[in-house]
Amino acid sequence: xxxxxxxxxxxxxxxxxxxxxxTAIPLPGWLDLLRPEWAALALIYWCMALxxxxxxxxxxxxxxxxxxMRAGLLGENALSFSLIAYVTHHLYQRVRVFPMWQQALSVMxxxxxxxxxxxxxxxxxxxxxxxxxxxxxxxxxMLIWPLIFTLLRFLxxxxxxx
Amino acid sequence: MTLRLLALALLSITMMSLDQRQHHMDSIxxxxxxxxxxxxxxxxxxxxxxxxLTESLASRRFLLQENSRLHAHQLLxxxxxxxxxxxxxxxxxxxxxxxxxxxxxxxxxxxxxxAVDMAPFSRQVILNKGRRDGIYTGQxxxxxxxxxxxxxFAGPFSSNVMLITDPSHALPVTxxxxxxxxxxxxxxxxxxxxxxxxxxxxxxxEGDLLVTSGLGGRFPPGYPVATITHIERNPNLPFAxxxxxxxxxxxxxxxxxxxxxxxxxxxxxxxxxxxxDEEAAQ
Numbered sequence: 001x002x003x004x005x006x007x008x009x010x011x012x013x014x015x016x017x018x019x020x021x022x023t024a025i026p027l028p029g030w031l032d033l034l035r036p037e038w039a040a041l042a043l044i045y046w047c048m049a050l051x052x053x054x055x056x057x058x059x060x061x062x063x064x065x066x067x068x069m070r071a072g073l074l075g076e077n078a079l080s081f082s083l084i085a086y087v088t089h090h091l092y093q094r095v096r097v098f099p100m101w102q103q104a105l106s107v108m109x110x111x112x113x114x115x116x117x118x119x120x121x122x123x124x125x126x127x128x129x130x131x132x133x134x135x136x137x138x139x140x141x142m143l144i145w146p147l148i149f150t151l152l153r154f155l156x157x158x159x160x161x162x
Numbered sequence: 163m164t165l166r167l168l169a170l171a172l173l174s175i176t177m178m179s180l181d182q183r184q185h186h187m188d189s190i191x192x193x194x195x196x197x198x199x200x201x202x203x204x205x206x207x208x209x210x211x212x213x214x215l216t217e218s219l220a221s222r223r224f225l226l227q228e229n230s231r232l233h234a235h236q237l238l239x240x241x242x243x244x245x246x247x248x249x250x251x252x253x254x255x256x257x258x259x260x261x262x263x264x265x266x267x268x269x270x271x272x273x274x275x276x277a278v279d280m281a282p283f284s285r286q287v288i289l290n291k292g293r294r295d296g297i298y299t300g301q302x303x304x305x306x307x308x309x310x311x312x313x314x315f316a317g318p319f320s321s322n323v324m325l326i327t328d329p330s331h332a333l334p335v336t337x338x339x340x341x342x343x344x345x346x347x348x349x350x351x352x353x354x355x356x357x358x359x360x361x362x363x364x365x366x367x368e369g370d371l372l373v374t375s376g377l378g379g380r381f382p383p384g385y386p387v388a389t390i391t392h393i394e395r396n397p398n399l400p401f402a403x404x405x406x407x408x409x410x411x412x413x414x415x416x417x418x419x420x421x422x423x424x425x426x427x428x429x430x431x432x433x434x435x436x437x438x439d440e441e442a443a444q
Contacts, residue, residue, distance in 0.1 A: 017201065024205050026277045033282055056163060060170045068194040069202075070281040071315070071322045074181040079174035086167045125182055127330055129283040129350065 008161040012054055015042050015152065016062045024069055033133045036141040037111050039066050043081055044107055045152045047088035048096055050161060059085035073121060080117040084110055100146050108142035185299070188315065192293075195317035202288060202320065206276045268382055269422040271295060273303075275415070276320070285328040285348065285412075287311075291420065292319045300380055302421045308386040308409030309333070309374060310418055325412050326387070327352060334377040335387050337370050346372060346387060346406060352413055355388050357404040362395045364402060372406055382423045386410075 019038035046054035063081030122128045181187040273291040301313040311325040327348040346355040370390045376383025388406035
C-alpha cells in the first residue's frame, strides 16, 4: 500500500526542511511573535520516536542551519538543539507513555530551556530582549504539540519508519 | 552520547566566540547560506508570483495611467537634475578653491528584499544580491527616501542587512538645520531611533531632519536618515531623551539601493586613501 522507505533520514530531514520554511515564512506583526519553534518541535518528536537514529548530531546540524537562517551567532541554536536532543534521549521512555497534556508540558519545559539558552547567549553579546513576548513561542509550541505529534506519527507509520 | 554532546557543545561555543567579533566564521556561514538560498527563494515565491500576476493582469487603462504619471515624474526629476549638474560643477570648483578633495559620485545597484522572516527581535533582512555582485560587509543600503541599514554578512548569492533600527546599530548623523552631530541608535521598536548623549540645551527641535554625517567612514554623507519626533528635556538628567522616526521605508518596500562609496575621506589630509578600503574600515 505504501512505499517502504529504505532511508528513513529522507523523511526525517524533509520534515526539518518544512520546519525551517515555517520558521522563515513571513507573518504579520503579532502572529510573528506567536510563531512556535517548529524545528525544535520536529527534533523533539524524532528524538522520542526514533531514538537510535535521530540524536545529538542531527540536532546540531539543523541547529546550525537555523543559526544561518536567523542570522544569529553561528552555533547558538546548534548548541541548544544538541542539548534538547540529549535531554529528550534521557526522558523519552517516560515521556512517550505520558498522556498528551503531560507530554505537551514536558515539551514546553524543553522549549523554555532552549529559549533560555538563546537568551543567555544574546545576553552575553549584549543583545538580549527584555520583552515578555519573547517567551510566547514556548507557550504556542506547547499548544501545537498534539497536532505536531499526530502529524509526525502519521508520517512515521505511513513510511514505516523504525 | 554524553561525550558527543560535550564535543559538539565545545565546538558550538568555540564557533560562537570566533563568530562574535572577528567574522572568522563567514566562510562556513557562506557555505550554509548557499544551501539555504533555494529554500529562501521558495519562501519568497508566493509574493513574487502574486506580484507577477497583478502586473500581467493589469488593465490597459491602468498601465496608461501609470505610464503618464511616471512620464510627468521623470520630467520633473530631469529638470531638477539640470540644476544639479550646475551645482555639482560649482561645488567641485569651490572645493578646489578650498583645497579639499572633491567628492566622487557613488555607484549604486538595485537589489530586492526577500520576503523571509528572521528572528523576531533582531532587525535584519535578506537581499537577493551577494558577493557575486560585488557586495561587501559594511556596505550602506538605502531606499528612495533614506538610509535603511548596512550589510553585515555578504554570502555568494544573498546578503544580510542590519536595519538602522536594530538595537545594536549606531549611525553618526548631523542635524540638517545647524550641523549638530549626534549618534542615532536603534531601539526595540520598529520605527524609532534614539539620539543618545545630547545635552539638555542642545539646539534641536521636533521636525528637524537628520542626515548622515559620513563621520564613521561607512555611510556616504548627506543622505536623509530620520526626522525628530519627540524631545524630552528633564533638568534632573544629564542628557535629553530624543526620539526620531526613520525616513526610509524600513518595514515595507521591496527594492533597495546598495551604494559603493568611493571617497571615504573628504578632508584634504588623506587624499590618497580613497577607494575600496572596506577591510581597513572595520
